[in-house]
Amino acid sequence: MLKIIMLALFLPVLLIIYLVLRNEAKAKKNLILGVTLPHDARAHDTVLSLVRQYQLALGVVSVVLALLTVPTLFLRYDSVVMTYLMTWLLVMLLAPMVCYGLYNKRLMALKRHFGWYSESSGTTLVDTRLLTVPRRLVSVWVFAPAFLLSLIPVVVTVLTLRRGDEFWPTVSVYLLMAMMVALFYVLYRVICRQRAEVVDEKTEINAALTQIRRYNWGKCWIWTAWLTCAFNIGLWLFQQNAYIVVFLSLVYTGVLLFVLLRAEFRTRRQQERLTADSGREVYTDDDDNWRLGMFYWNPRDKHLIVNKRTGLGTTLNMAGAAGKAIILFTLLLLLAMPFLGVWMMSEEFTPVSLSLKGDALVARHTGTVYELPIGQIKQLGLIEQLPSGSRTMGTEMSSVLKGSFKLDGIGSCRLCVDPRTPPFLVAVTEDRTYILGASEAGAVRALYNALKSTSTAADYHIQSAFDFDKDAAINRAKEVLAMLHTGDYAALYSCFDLETQKLTTVEKLKAAFEPYLTPVGGFVAIEGADATAIIDKNGTKYIQVTLNTKYEKKTYLYTVSFNPELGLEGIHLK
């Protein structure tokens, strides 16, 4: 599953990188492969053949990269897949860039050889007339409503949600989204404040180029802000339905990607068209500031963020301290990716161990160590099966479960087990419950026997909603159903825990049951029944009884829920 998600994520990225870099072979703003060339030189045979070679090389690199993902389909362990894919990702990001850089160098050599320089090579050109054109920014009120609307989920959640485990994660998601809306406004301002694009002597062309970029990207950020706002509200409205949330996330990501790519490609297409004829007389040539045609290095430029000459969007001026720091950080992050896989491998393949060291029980797995002095263990027991539950914080892999978990019937506990090799040792101390195990078969049982002979700890058994009298629960459910069908609401009323149900009168109780009565109408024969104990995600224990009833040859399924003291929690007709 992991590999399918990863491939679905990474392969489109490869395709985008390929398309974008292939596009660099087309002349745009006097640039081919990041090299400024005069108009005549663009049709020169040597240039054309170099461009063809580049396209071929890029194609080969991309196909090889795509084929290199195939082996992942045959890899078994998640951690190995992760290591492989992370390394692949690194190569996938770098290889096409290396290819581009290589051909950029070759074209630069050609340029030097033929002396294709403009008289303004190495200088900065500023179009003074362009700078006097006022910059038209849309009002902040185009963005403000989106921001305010996206704050609604934050405010409502803060006011209504109970302070618990879910409070901060929920609030921070909504808040992050609202902050993103604000960020898009900042990005909009940045786009409009960016340096004008001067490629040519004609102010109209320069003005149009700059306008095109600002218009397309400005529109893009407005769209993005409103999209994010809509997504935030959608998430909030449908938070209970996981399917809708996943669907909304997919739609949001898809539309966002579309909007961003459309802005970039529209800008490019229009700019290509406009500059198809430029570069005949005066034109900008700042190739010296672009290392390998991609990395901007200009110590004399104070701007940190500059328009990329090639590729998507903007880049950083690496000559500045801030630019250097950000690039270094990104590079370290990139190089660290394969190590993430290596770390995962060490987690997945290191066996879990459990041993007695002196007076303490020691469970160990990589960096995690739980040390329990035997004297502090109050209860001790063996369980053959791990109850179901969820991880609060920690590691969950096929070969190891460790960290904080919340398990049915046990509640919050610390785990350090290999789920493939039962049984597991349960040790309860003053403040915590531990479930410990070992990868080595039989080790836990032997240890348990040894401990049992020395320790004074009491026997442990799961205190859970699973210990209940099934027949009593079923009989009680039958009684409740009978009260419902005979209309004995007063009796039913006494079964309810009124505080939680907030039902104060018999009339309200009647109204609550009406929907369950209408399809049946009268008393029905009970054909089958089964009862199960459930702990819901809030930790409330209750017994759910399913009653199979018959009326006029039709079967109806009722679920009657009780709390452990057999107080009534609710009735549902399925």
Added chain:
Amino acid sequence: MLLKLDFSSEVPIYMQIRNGVVMGIAAKKLLPGERLPTIRGLADEIGVNMMTVNKAYGLLKQEGVISADRRSGAVVVAGSDQAGLPEKAVAALQLLVSEAKLRGLHKEEFISLISRLFDETEGLR
């Protein structure tokens, strides 16, 4: 007008801005009454300190090439009211003539060179 700035040149940037404006006016690429960018806008665009642009504009204003007021910013003056060359420029020309003489240039050659450059300036469009 395209202002060309060479950061590797020994001529200071403020001087390059000043020269660029003067040459632009001579070549009729900057027309009388045309507005120049604001100090902040130009400094931002070039990526230099505002003081640099301020210095260039101050110099241009002093020379009567541009006028500057708070409301409309810097504007190219309609026809320089100072006929002839300023003293400083005459001195520079004097030095240039001496240099030409030193390098063995004849008067006619020097004058034809000046004449050609003069025409070129007008024809630069």
